Structure formats: C-alpha cells, structure tokens
Amino acid sequence: MNQPDNVAPLKIANAERAIRHVFVRDLLLDAHIGVYKHEKGGTQPIRVNVDLTVAEAVHGDSLDNVVCYKSVVDRIKEIVAEGHLNLVETLAERIAGSCLEDERVRVARVRVEKLAAIAEAVSVGVEIERVRNRS
16 A cells, blocks of 8 residues: 555664664454444444554563564453443553553554544544653
8 A cells, every 4th residue: 555645654763772663553443432322332443553662672582572562462452342432542542551561662652543433534533642751
C-alpha cells in the first residue's frame, strides 16, 4: 500500500541515542466499545497500532532481553477483553499505560480506530503519545 504524500513514516529508531523501535501494525480486534445505545451489548471492529521507543540493550539473541511484540499484543487483547469501554481514548490510555510498565519503554504512541462507526469513513479514532515519567 502506498503512503499518502502528506504522511511521513515514523523514524523512531536512533543509533546515536541507542533507541530501538518496536511496533504493532494493524491489529484487528472486536471490542465492546462506544457511548451510544446501538454500540452497547455487542462488539465492533477496531484497529490498533502501537509504536514504542525502547532503550536498546545487548539482547544476546534472547527474548528475555527485548520488548516482545507478542507480549504487547497479548496485553492489548487482555485489555480489550476486560469489558465495555465508552471511549477509544480510554482504550488508548490503557494500552499506552501497559506498554510503559516495561521500564525499557521510553515512549508509547497508540492509535485506536473504530472501523464501522461512521458509514462514510474508513475509520475514526484517536492517537496518543505518552512518555515515561522521569521520577
């Protein structure tokens, strides 16, 4: 798929800053989400994208030494399965928060899209970026 001219690809990985980019693209799930009466009691399709800025470390070809995208996906599925949420903003915040629980993750950018909310639109939703507190 061609990228539109007005959208620049993310460039999160950075050798000088020892930053790795871990991402999940176009995760399709059915979620109990929405504030309107017709959205309650059933599911609707959503798409989730996640970009993580991760502090690089020597990984030694061991899964224990990296932020695992499968673990990120599994946690997103758990959050979605917890029950009905009114807002995509709430879902995005919970996903970002769960990603930032891993101390190696410095920044989490999360996009949540509802794919059937507006008939005339391919998708609607929200994108957020959250940064690890430096406390």
